[in-house]
Amino acid sequence: MKYFGRKREGYSRFGRHRSRRSRRRALVRGVAFAVLVLAIGAIAWYFAESPPDSAPRLAQADAPARTVKAAVTSAERTAALPPLNLPTDEAPHGSAMEWWYYNGILDADDGPRYAFHVAVFVASSLVRHTVMHVALTDLRTGKRYDGQYKTAGVATASVREGFDFRQANWRFARLAGSHTLQADLDGGAAFTLDLADAPPLVAHRAAGSDTPGLLDFGSSGVSYYYSRPRLPASGMVEIGGRSTQVRGTVWYDHQWGEFDVLELGWNWFALHLSDGSDLMIYELFDRAGRPVLTAGTHTLADGSSTPLARDSVQLQPVRQWTSPATGIKYPVAWRVSVPAGTLDVEPFVPNAEFDAGITSANVYWEGAVKVGGALTGQGFLELSGYERLKGLPARSP
Secondary structure (H helix, E strand, O other), X not given: OHHHHHHHOOOOHHHHOOOHHHHHHHHHHHHHHHHHHHHHHHHHHHHHHOOOOOOOOOOOOOOOOEEEOOOOOOOOHHHHOOOEEEOXXXXXXXXXXXXXEEEEEEEEOOEEEEEEEEEEEEEEOOOEEEEEEEEEEEOOOOOXXXXXXXXXXXXXXXXXXXXXXXXXXXXXXXXXXXXXXXXXXXXXXXXXXXXXXXXXXXXXXXXXXXOOOEEXXXXXXXXXXXXEEEEEEEEEEEEOOEEEEEEEEEXXXXXXXXXXXXXXXXXXXXXXXXXOOEEEXXXXXXXXXXXXEEEEEEEOOOOOEEEEOHHHOEEEEEEEXXXXXXXXXXXXEEEEEEOOEEEEEEEOOOOOEEEOOOOOOOEEEEEEEEEEEOOOEEEEEEEEOHHHHOOOOOOOO
């Protein structure tokens, strides 16, 4: 009754002279009519706008300059969604989860010096917010610098076919095919990098799928996902007031969709190999640590890509590192078997934990790795979801 009392305070003089019962009946009739109108409108919108079958509804992009289309008509649920449209799809979409991601190993004149990763997340549920994570590691000293921000809304300027995220002295932008990465970090570190779009463009898909750029994670949802694994980069790294000119090859990922990142954990590999090829592998595991899906993409030096089927990838952890800060155990060294051969993956620096508790309520391991075995190379490894496994038996090395 308190609610109705508050509402009556704003009624007109005519309304105040009506009986209490008649006023109540009129209010109920008005509310019922409004609900009926909204229900009819929602049903009409659903049948007019929803894609066929039970596919999740994702935001459609504007008319594309280039479209990555399915080769044939398919019954898979990803085929019912709009195809990957570039460069329009470089921009934010308004989906439940979206991120833009960079990693790289930066060389100076005397060899490898620094490794970094940048991640920008936009999450939309009841409240929309933007999260930014940055880490920079000096590979010679092992010292790590990092930072993070969280802000309400989408912290980007209005860009039609790109993005321009800014927060304090940070900027991560892609405009007309050029990328800018700029960040000041705690501890007296900073970097500025300029990058340019370069082939190959990899539209990831599952083995046997006809829809490039789309992955079906089953009950966890559907994701758009593409990479530009070899962006040439140059710029400056500053440590303690001393600047070093650097260059390198940077891996860029963009992923979005109606999927649940808290449902599963993952081990993710992004590797540049000595034969000029690029290898992306992800292994998803459930809350008990059991692998539920393994897949990836092998992109050859000529730009052609092959999806990796589950039975063509074998991942075996060989060594763990335990965080002194959180007590979480991470499998930081791996033996990876793919059709191209068996690879040994080792971290440059074992301590690469990123505690994002204050911005995204999770902790993960993200660091540069060296590759030996059938092919040599280097790249990045991401281990996410292990904080949920704390106290459970670890997967045996």
